[in-house]
Amino acid sequence: MTAPVKGPASYFPSIEKxxxxxxxxxxxxxxxxxxxxxxxxxxxxxxxxxxGHGHANALVAHTLAERDSS
Structure with a gap:
């Protein structure tokens, strides 16, 4: 079974929609x-x-985390 997506990425489907x-x-x-x-x-x-604030925050947090980990 696939684990549910957590953290900022959990917002992605609703952001796209x-x-x-x-x-x-x-x-x-x-x-x-x-x-x-x-x-x-x-x-x-x-x-x-x-x-909205939550969606913007999730996108920024996820994108900056990717940048910082590379």
Missing amino acids: KYGRPIEEWKELIRTSPLTKHMELVAWLKSEHGL
């Missing part, structure tokens, strides 16, 4: 943004792209 973009597209926007701080990126996703 609500905003109509694949997660990889959101992550690429974050990676190519000139902003680098977590809360700056969250605020930018909320103001420029209309994401």
